[in-house]
Amino acid sequence: MARGDSRAVLVLKRICRNPMALLGLVIIALYVGVAVFAPYLAPYDPLEQDLSKSFAPLSAEHPMGCDEFGRDIVSRVIFGARTSLIIQIFSVLMALVVGVVLGAAGGYFGGWLDEFLMRCMDVLLAFPGILLALAIVAVLGPDLHNLIIAIGIYSIPQFARITRGSVITVKQNEYVTAARAIGESHFSTIVRYVLPNAVSPIIIQTTLRMATVLLTAAGLGFLGLGVQPPQPEWGTMLSTARMYLRSAPLVAVFPGVSIMIVVLGFNFFGDGLQDALNPRLKD
Amino acid sequence: MGRFILRRFLMLVPVLIGVSVVAFLIIQLAPGDPAQLMAGLDATEADVEMLRERFGLNRPLAVQYGMFVRGLFSGELMSLRYESPVMEVILPRLGNTLVLALSSIVLAVVIGVSAGVLSAVMRKTWVDYAATVLALFGISMPVFWWGLLLMLLFSVKLMWLPSGGTGTLAHLVLPSIVLGTASAGIIARMTRSSMLDVLRQDYITTATAKGLSARLVVGRHALRNALIPTVTVIGLQFGQLLAGAVLTETVFSLPGVGRLLVTSILARDFPVVQATLVIVAVFFVLVNLAVDVLYAVLDPRIRYHG
Amino acid sequence: MSRILSVNNLTVHFHTEAGIVRALEDVSFSIEEGEVLGLVGETGCGKSVTALSVMGLIPVPPGKILCGTIEFGDRDLLSLDSEEMRALRGKDLAMIFQDPMSSLNPVFTAGFQVEEAIVAHEPEASGKSLLSRVVGLFKKVNISDPEQSVQKYPHMLSGGMKQRVMIAMGLSCGPKLIIADEPTTALDVSIQAQILTLIRRLQREEGSSVLLISHDLGVIAAMAQRVAVMYAGSIVECTSVNELFGNPRHPYTKGLLGAIPRLDKDQKRLAVIPGTLPDLLNLPEGCRFRERCSEALPICSSVSPRPRLIGPGHEVACHACFGN
Numbered sequence: 047m048a049r050g051d052s053r054a055v056l057v058l059k060r061i062c063r064n065p066m067a068l069l070g071l072v073i074i075a076l077y078v079g080v081a082v083f084a085p086y087l088a089p090y091d092p093l094e095q096d097l098s099k100s101f102a103p104l105s106a107e108h109p110m111g112c113d114e115f116g117r118d119i120v121s122r123v124i125f126g127a128r129t130s131l132i133i134q135i136f137s138v139l140m141a142l143v144v145g146v147v148l149g150a151a152g153g154y155f156g157g158w159l160d161e162f163l164m165r166c167m168d169v170l171l172a173f174p175g176i177l178l179a180l181a182i183v184a185v186l187g188p189d190l191h192n193l194i195i196a197i198g199i200y201s202i203p204q205f206a207r208i209t210r211g212s213v214i215t216v217k218q219n220e221y222v223t224a225a226r227a228i229g230e231s232h233f234s235t236i237v238r239y240v241l242p243n244a245v246s247p248i249i250i251q252t253t254l255r256m257a258t259v260l261l262t263a264a265g266l267g268f269l270g271l272g273v274q275p276p277q278p279e280w281g282t283m284l285s286t287a288r289m290y291l292r293s294a295p296l297v298a299v300f301p302g303v304s305i306m307i308v309v310l311g312f313n314f315f316g317d318g319l320q321d322a323l324n325p326r327l328k329d
Numbered sequence: 330m331g332r333f334i335l336r337r338f339l340m341l342v343p344v345l346i347g348v349s350v351v352a353f354l355i356i357q358l359a360p361g362d363p364a365q366l367m368a369g370l371d372a373t374e375a376d377v378e379m380l381r382e383r384f385g386l387n388r389p390l391a392v393q394y395g396m397f398v399r400g401l402f403s404g405e406l407m408s409l410r411y412e413s414p415v416m417e418v419i420l421p422r423l424g425n426t427l428v429l430a431l432s433s434i435v436l437a438v439v440i441g442v443s444a445g446v447l448s449a450v451m452r453k454t455w456v457d458y459a460a461t462v463l464a465l466f467g468i469s470m471p472v473f474w475w476g477l478l479l480m481l482l483f484s485v486k487l488m489w490l491p492s493g494g495t496g497t498l499a500h501l502v503l504p505s506i507v508l509g510t511a512s513a514g515i516i517a518r519m520t521r522s523s524m525l526d527v528l529r530q531d532y533i534t535t536a537t538a539k540g541l542s543a544r545l546v547v548g549r550h551a552l553r554n555a556l557i558p559t560v561t562v563i564g565l566q567f568g569q570l571l572a573g574a575v576l577t578e579t580v581f582s583l584p585g586v587g588r589l590l591v592t593s594i595l596a597r598d599f600p601v602v603q604a605t606l607v608i609v610a611v612f613f614v615l616v617n618l619a620v621d622v623l624y625a626v627l628d629p630r631i632r633y634h635g
Numbered sequence: 636m637s638r639i640l641s642v643n644n645l646t647v648h649f650h651t652e653a654g655i656v657r658a659l660e661d662v663s664f665s666i667e668e669g670e671v672l673g674l675v676g677e678t679g680c681g682k683s684v685t686a687l688s689v690m691g692l693i694p695v696p697p698g699k700i701l702c703g704t705i706e707f708g709d710r711d712l713l714s715l716d717s718e719e720m721r722a723l724r725g726k727d728l729a730m731i732f733q734d735p736m737s738s739l740n741p742v743f744t745a746g747f748q749v750e751e752a753i754v755a756h757e758p759e760a761s762g763k764s765l766l767s768r769v770v771g772l773f774k775k776v777n778i779s780d781p782e783q784s785v786q787k788y789p790h791m792l793s794g795g796m797k798q799r800v801m802i803a804m805g806l807s808c809g810p811k812l813i814i815a816d817e818p819t820t821a822l823d824v825s826i827q828a829q830i831l832t833l834i835r836r837l838q839r840e841e842g843s844s845v846l847l848i849s850h851d852l853g854v855i856a857a858m859a860q861r862v863a864v865m866y867a868g869s870i871v872e873c874t875s876v877n878e879l880f881g882n883p884r885h886p887y888t889k890g891l892l893g894a895i896p897r898l899d900k901d902q903k904r905l906a907v908i909p910g911t912l913p914d915l916l917n918l919p920e921g922c923r924f925r926e927r928c929s930e931a932l933p934i935c936s937s938v939s940p941r942p943r944l945i946g947p948g949h950e951v952a953c954h955a956c957f958g959n
């Protein structure tokens with residue numbers, strides 16, 4: 047172990063030197079803050095309708111105006127953050143746990159287990175993009191739980207693949223053979239020796255996945271197959287906005303901007319994380 | 330080379346079978362009765378029974394699967410909405426989606442590769458930073474919102490381009506831009522990173538040392554090598570475009586396979602949903618095969634030993 | 636005999652994140668027509684930087700050429716623009732690199748890469764005549780089965796074959812000066828001798844001059860007429876090979892020669908030069924070798940010694956040698 051900073055501290059330092067990564071981190075922090083403290087931040091009840099204010103223009107009372115039912119858009123955007131965060135956390139968590147277990151098992155044990163698992167992942171990956179999630183939601187019915195399951199399932203193969211690749215690389219190190227030689231069980235070897243060193247790509251993938259998941263959930267919402275109204279979700283809000291595009295274009299702006307900023311935040315940070323964890327000499 | 334293609338193809342067969350199985354089984358995932366799901370909430374018991382008969386939902390799963398696959402190709406599998414074989418419903422729309430995907434990928438490759446090469450050659454200048462930021466914006470932009478914005482600007486306010494439908498080249502412009510943006514960003518970043526790796530290699534120094542002009546060194550020696558990993562990404566992107574088409578086609582009301590999937594889901598036309606899944610997935614898998622082959626064409630090391 | 640290359644007072648620095656690396660400091664040497672000059676020194680002493688400077692391949696940020704001239708024929712290479720320099724590279728000035736495994740582009744055939752070298756300077760060359768020229772070159776460098784080898788990709792060739800391809804590439808336009816940077820270091824010992832013999836034969840046939848860079852004194856002894864010894868970015872001694880091995884004057888040279896294991900002497904322990912290379916980011920005042928030198932004088936800590944003639948054709952940069 048080198049003198050001075052531990053690896054985690056070194057990584058943190060590199061991140062701090064990267065302005066884009068820091069910006070991403072700030073955005074993520076703000077996003078999480080807004081989502082968690084939504085009830086305290088939102089000026090109005092996001093579900094409260096007031097038809098007399100339908101499509102009210104931007105004003106001091108309603109800085110982002112009102113939607114077709116007179117609901118305050120600021121409040122809906124704020125609660126929309128909460129909905130999105132819930133979807134992100136649970137679906138990514140699900141995909142992470144299942145994917146890492148499958149990938150680690152395949153990578154560590156190899157042989158026919160690996161072949162079989164990877165073929166299964168290939169089948170899942172054969173469905174491009176959101177199609178798989180779309181189909182699952184179609185069958186299970188569009189609501190929040192099913193959305194989380196569908197997006198979780200569709201995210202599993204990437205985690206499995208990345209974990210597997212990482213595990214295979216780490217497994218070749220001698221300290222793994224040494225662990226087995228002193229009598230560690232397979233499970234213990236994986237958990238104590240292999241996984242901690244295989245973790246960087248998984249962390250990066252998690253961050254970037256948060257961005258993809260948000261886009262997918264919003265996309266499904268836009269198609270009417272995601273979170274259902276009146277629950278506020280940025281994608282769903284955009285699908286109604288689309289119907290009124292010509293008459294009230296402003297309604298489409300804020301949910302869309304929110305999605306973009308949050309996704310940018312995760313991408314910026316994920317990028318910076320990647321540079322920090324694998325410092326390829328850039329010059 | 331032929332052997333290489335054959336070998337790769339054979340490895341795909343289990344995946345293709347798996348895909349058809351998954352598409353078939355999806356219906357069975359439904360809580361409750363698949364026939365009920367297809368019939369809808371306000372169907373009579375007789376309707377539901379008729380559907381059950383028609384799709385053999387009382388038979389064992391394996392038999393149902395056989396019926397499904399056979400029906401797919403023979404024309405027996407019919408759309409509930411259009412009362413015609415699923416293939417007839419899907420294939421023409423697949424054509425439209427492919428045209429869209431193709432024009433999007435061409436746009437994405439031209440912009441992405443140029444930006445990536447420029448970024449790499451002029452790294453750490455404002456060109457590089459600007460391109461990186463733009464690429465990240467492109468990747469982060471939700472497709473449907475970007476579509477709405479462009480439609481708002483160019484169709485509604487400026488009225489330069491049509492906001493929906495097909496027929497002319499003009500109809501293809503906005504959807505292609507919308508669909509291609511994220512891919513352009515991804516391709517640009519991949520090309521840049523790949524070029525940076527390649528430019529550091531010894532054989533680039535050799536090329537310069539023997540008197541080749543900078544243009545030849547970058548354009549011939551560096552690019553050929555840098556494109557190899559980029560091609561894989563381009564292939565994957567093409568597949569993603571097939572998926573992203575779902576959103577773009579919805580925004581611009583294009584009669585493509587993506588929109589068909591969505592409308593079929595909303596109309597509970599599950600035979601079409603299942604058949605579409607199979608066809609799109611098979612297509613995607615074949616595109617990846619084509620990319621593998623292209624990879625071998627570009628990299629002689631893979632061709633002879635891969 | 637005319638002078639082919641004359642490097643005068645060349646000083647090259649690199650501006651890095653960690654500071655300024657003073658890679659070359661006041662380097663001067665010359666090569667006559669048809670002569671082989673050996674440039675010897677440890678890894679990191681600046682041999683490759685010297686070679687790259689002559690070829691104009693130093694990347695200018697972060698590198699910076701502070702002063703000096705490189706006279707090739709009657710022109711100063713440092714004053715040429717990029718197109719003029721490009722016209723010289725591969726034609727009058729050729730370079731053979733250290734690692735043949737990575738120096739050839741994997742996606743083009745060996746023959747194509749040599750053809751390129753010719754076409755870069757003779758744009759009209761093409762077709763069958765170009766191909767037969769390349770085949771001829773392959774024959775000349777002893778590549779077996781030249782007609783077939785021309786169509787092979789680099790990964791199909793052995794290390795020795797690849798290096799021969801590099802040599803063929805370098806010779807393709809009849810260069811006046813060949814810079815060979817550790818041409819055999821990455822090769823198996825058995826192949827090394829073959830490649831060295833090849834280089835020597837070709838050099839005599841073509842009458843080219845060679846700047847042979849190596850850390851291996853044995854290679855220098857076998858191939859060069861004159862030799863320059865580099866240490867930490869400066870030339871410390873320069874003379875004929877016989878004189879260097881018979882009458883080394885600089886303490887570093889003496890240490891190097893003393894460190895060579897010998898079969899004819901009874902050695903209990905290998906002689907070692909104490910200390911380590913100075914950090915090029917943080918060079919001491921005065922002579923760079925002072926801290927490891929057993930003959931150091933007080934003046935060595937403040938004044939950097941310049942090369943001075945100590946005998947006919949024998950220069951040394953050392954205060955102690957002159958008894959100052």
